[in-house]
Every structure is written in C-alpha cells, then in structure tokens.
Amino acid sequence: EPEVTQTPSHQVTQMGQEVILRCVPISNHLYFYWYRQILGQKVEFLVSFYNNEISEKSEIFDDQFSVERPDGSNFTLKIRSTKLEDSAMYFCASRLLGLAGAADTQYFGPGTRLTVL
C-alpha cells in the first residue's frame, strides 16, 4: 500500500540553525501539507501546497518557514533559524485532489521529531 515517507526520523539542531525536513508524498497525490505536534498537544496545521504554490498557511507558518517541491517526488519544509519552541513532531500529509474540489482523506507520514537545543 502506498504511503507517505519522511526523513529524517529525528533531527537535533542548535538554536539559530537551519533545518530541512523531507517528505515523499504518495505518488499520484496532488495536495501536500505540513502539520506539527508539540509533545502532548494537538496536531496543528502549518501549510498546504498545491500546483507548486502555497494554498493556505496558518499563523504559525511565519517568515522563518518555507516549503518547496524541488522535484517530482520530494516536498520539503525549511525552518531558517530554529527556535527552542520549534521543537515538535512535524508531519507531512498528502491527498488525492477530489472531484470538483471535494474534500478527501489526507494520509500522514510517520513524522520527523525535531529537537532544538
């Protein structure tokens, strides 16, 4: 069964450093997402991406964050200058664009645990 994959599984970085989290969405999916989950808290939406541009973004997704689809398979989240409060699990998700724009299921990857020291 196709699945979303993410690398690395765990990333440790120093405050102020740049990190890039990588995702390979399900191959025929067209809509891509990043979410984050701070330990013990809800999963929170960060950004959605469709047709090579950001579709929606939350207040969390400030100028320190960017997303890119550098090739036909990868989808990346970059944090330019990490802060302590960026420590969280980051989940990538993808979905097949539904007919007439109808919502359909988002499938999640296993996550990258980001630890900022």
Added chain:
Amino acid sequence: GESVGLHLPTLSVQEGDNSIINCAYSNSASDYFIWYKQESGKGPQFIIDIRSNMDKRQGQRVTVLLNKTVKHLSLQIAATQPGDSAVYFCAVNNAGNMLTFGGGTRLMVKP
C-alpha cells in the same frame, strides 16, 4: 474559524467491550470529518471518515456517527482489542481543505 474539542482525554475499557470516543466541533458549515489513530511515535493513521450528507458510516469494527444538529461526532469501536490502544483524534476539514484536530482521547485497553 473551527474549533474541535475533546470530551474525555483518557478512556479505559476492558478487552472485548465496546468503546465510544466523542468529539464536538464548532463550525456548522464543516462538511467532512475524519477519525485518526495515533500510536506512540507514529503519524496519524486514517480510520474512517464521514461527509455531512450522512449521519452514520460503518467500517470494520468501527462506526462513526455524526449529529449535525448538536455538532457532535463519535467513534465506536466494537469488541475492543489490545491493539486498539492508541490516541484517537477527530479532525474536521475546513475551507481550504486543512484539518483542524481535536485534542485526542487516549484509549487504554485492559486485558
């Protein structure tokens, strides 16, 4: 915007019993609802979904009920097994197709 609330952070059930996990949402225009299961250290795993034109949907051992009048959603797991132990999240699809997650209910199954 949408807010999604949980009713019970922890639910403990005996193996073999039925489990019911509840969720409330705020936006009456929400039209698509999903239940996810999250095991420790893993990503949310899709269980079952329901659209607003339905009030009940069944899967294998799971049933989702939607009451749009009171903006309430529930997940029923029949004959709960130890492998069902996890955190269960309801998620509501909003305009732009982003999901708003509830706080999650930790289901613990006692042997």
